[in-house]
Amino acid sequence: MSITITDVTYSFKAKPVLSDINLSLKPGFNVLLGPNGAGKSTLLSLLTGQRKIQQGKITFTDYDISHDTRAIMAQLGVVFQQTTLDLDLTVLQNLTYFGALHGLSAATVLNRITPVLTQLALIDRLQDKVRSLNEGHRRRVEIARCMIHLPQYLLLDEATVGLDVDSRKLIIEHIRALATAQHLTVLWTTHLMDEVLEDDPLFILNQGKLIEQGVCHTLLAKHQQSSVFDLYRTLTQPQGLL
């Protein structure tokens, strides 16, 4: 269950956004780190089929995103940077709607989400309208939602941005536990360096280019840096500014 990106280049109105991206994601928690505007969201929109690939190839194990979109969607869970919940519907209505888009009955959805929502401390909010939830709770609903159809791959685009420390901790620990327990291939994109652990496979994207990749502690040793922050700063800032 791997995701392979080969020679992907993407331009928007003749302006290059991604250049020659090559990477392979194995099962587990993978981190894509990059500053705002690095091209993380564009890469995610290519991975989710929201944008068409202009050059290169993206495969999910044996499926090519350009040809097998439907098969991939059945195995793909996504949390987008922008909240995509329907604010006027309740938590349960949002979840059953998403389940139905994957052909799942309301009863199946309820069975699957009950333990997840209990873990995420949201089980009492099922009948509440999403509009009444705070940002942290909305994110938790989205996390629960992306697992309804039991995906093999999970893509999360800056899923903890704007949340308080407790919510961030709860969400990231939940996703890490899921990745381990269910052998999911997770791509966690962020610009928050404290979310990276030393054993995480790390991909650093800057100005549309993948400038470094490898296990975090290996990269720290390679560049002789003591923290992810220093490593990131060394790799992404022009020499004159250091």
Next chain:
Amino acid sequence: MPPYLICFWAILKREVLRFFQQRSRLLSALVRPLLWLIVFAAGFRSALGVSIMPPYESYILYQEYIVPGLCAMIILFNSMQTSLSMVYDREMGSMKILFMSPIPKSFLLLCKLIAAACLSLLQVVIFLLLANIVDVEIPWWGFIYAIPSVFLSAFFLGALGLILSNFIKQLENFAGVMNFVIFPMFFLSSALYPLWKIQESSLWLYWICQYNPFTYCVEMIRFALYGQFNIQACSVVLGCVLVCGFVAVGTFKPKK
């Protein structure tokens, strides 16, 4: 239940839930045509008489004449509001979730169009019931006959709205749709005046109305309300359903 059916019900349910939660939309959907019927038609009643013409078998009051046009107006507004809700969904990201489904995009869009058509149908039925209260008598079987006509018209106008939503980049641009699509379509049709009356006053206006597909929606509903079948109107609307349906589904852009 088969997955496709589950998906269809979910999309239909979501649209209905959202419609009833937007109370102002529900209210304006009914108040707008009722104002036309009660205020506008009452004012013009004495000025405009409508002579005997199919499907009517006797002289009718102007109020009775404009009811099918007002039904079509409800459908037109609802269809364009559906296109607005598509733009909203695209801006809010709900459209991304819709297309994360493994079910084909064309089927999902078809479900959206059917859901919008069902909402139009619901509004038209409520309007016709209210119209009966203000002494516009529609035969009860007219309701039954009108259902397929209203549904077909709603599907066509919904598909047209979907095509337009490709060109609307922001919610604010909807005012342009009002001015350049809704009003011209409505006023340049047989909704308010019979075509022969328009022909008497202006030939070029008559030809524009003749080529306006909305005219055929109005006429199809008009005939259906009196238990008659207008084959010309039905053929035109059916053709528009097919063309606009294919174009809408084929050209829809989920992302701006």
